[in-house]
Amino acid sequence: MSVTTTVTLAGGVELPRVGFGTWQLSGRRAYDAVRYALDAGYRHIDTATMYGNEQEIGRALRDSGLARDDIFLTTKLPAERAKRAGETLDASLRALDVEAVDLWLIHWPTSARELVPTWEAFIAARADGLARAIGVSNFNVTQMDRITAETGEAPALNQVPWSPFEHDAVRLMEHGERGIVVEGYSPFKRSDLRSPTLAKVAAAHGVTPAQVVLRWHLQHGIVVIPKSATPERIDENLNVFGFDLTSDEMVALDSLSR
Numbered sequence: 001m002s003v004t005t006t007v008t009l010a011g012g013v014e015l016p017r018v019g020f021g022t023w024q025l026s027g028r029r030a031y032d033a034v035r036y037a038l039d040a041g042y043r044h045i046d047t048a049t050m051y052g053n054e055q056e057i058g059r060a061l062r063d064s065g066l067a068r069d070d071i072f073l074t075t076k077l078p079a080e081r082a083k084r085a086g087e088t089l090d091a092s093l094r095a096l097d098v099e100a101v102d103l104w105l106i107h108w109p110t111s112a113r114e115l116v117p118t119w120e121a122f123i124a125a126r127a128d129g130l131a132r133a134i135g136v137s138n139f140n141v142t143q144m145d146r147i148t149a150e151t152g153e154a155p156a157l158n159q160v161p162w163s164p165f166e167h168d169a170v171r172l173m174e175h176g177e178r179g180i181v182v183e184g185y186s187p188f189k190r191s192d193l194r195s196p197t198l199a200k201v202a203a204a205h206g207v208t209p210a211q212v213v214l215r216w217h218l219q220h221g222i223v224v225i226p227k228s229a230t231p232e233r234i235d236e237n238l239n240v241f242g243f244d245l246t247s248d249e250m251v252a253l254d255s256l257s258r
C-alpha cells in the first residue's frame, strides 16, 4: 500500500504524516535534536506550551536556513490556560518567533463549561491568521461532537495515544466519519518493541521494530510524531516510506491490542 508523505486537513492545510515529537526535550538538547531532525528531512515539529521548549525550537528553525513555509509547526494550549487562550498563543508565537502556527491544539479537554468558549477562541485565532488549522488532543468523540455541534466547526485533528498495542478500529472509524485526522502520540512508549510479532515482521522487511510500528500507523492513515534525541534513531524514524506491510501483517499487528 503506498502512503503519501502528507495528508490534507479539513480546510486544505497539508500536514506531513511523520512529525518530530519534542516532549521532554529542553534547552540545548531540544535545539540540537530539532536542528538534526530538520537537516534529516523532518518538516513537521510538534511542541506545546507545556513542553517549555518553544524558544529553542524557534531558534533551531531560524538557524536551519529553511523557509518558514516549508515547516509545519504545531503547538498546544494547556487546558488550565483556557481563559487566557489568546495571550498564551501570543507567547507561543513570540517564543517560536513566527507570525502563525500551522496547527494549534487544545492539549487536553477543559472543564465542560469552558469547552465551547475555548473552541470559539481557537476559531477566532484562525480567523485572525494566528493559526492555519485548529484541533484538539486527548478528546473523546462526545467532546468533539459537542464543540462541533455548538460552533459548526469540527476539529481538523485529534492528537491521541496510539500504537499497535492499543489499536481501536472503531475509534479510528469514528474519526474518519467526521473528517477528523488521527495523530498518534507515544508510538514507542506504548509499544513493546521486543514483541516477537514485531521482530518477525521487521526481519521480513529488513527494518527495525520501531520502523514497523511507524509504518503500521501510516498504513492506517494515522499521522505519527515519534520523539528521539538520538541522531541514528531520528534518521531511522523518518525512513518508513520504502517498504509496505502486507494485509496479513497489518492484521497480525492489529491483534497485538487484544
Ligand SMILES: NC(=O)c1ccc[n+]([C@@H]2O[C@H](COP(=O)([O-])OP(=O)(O)OC[C@H]3O[C@@H](n4cnc5c(N)ncnc54)[C@H](OP(=O)(O)O)[C@@H]3O)[C@@H](O)[C@H]2O)c1
Residues within 6 Å of the ligand: 020, 021, 022, 023, 024, 046, 047, 107, 137, 138, 159, 160, 184, 185, 186, 187, 188, 189, 190, 193, 210, 211, 225, 226, 227, 228, 229, 230, 233, 234, 236, 237
Ligand atoms: N498531546 C499529548 O498529550 C502528548 C502526550 C505525549 C506525547 N505527545 C507528543 O508525541 C511525541 C512522541 O511521544 P513520546 O515522546 O511520549 O514517546 P515516543 O516517541 O513513543 O518514544 C520516545 C522514546 O522512544 C525512544 N526511541 C525513539 N526512536 C526509537 C527507535 N527508533 N528505536 C527505539 N527507541 C526509540 C526514545 O529514545 P531517545 O530519545 O533516547 O532516542 C524515547 O525514549 C512527544 O514527543 C510529543 O511531541 C503528546
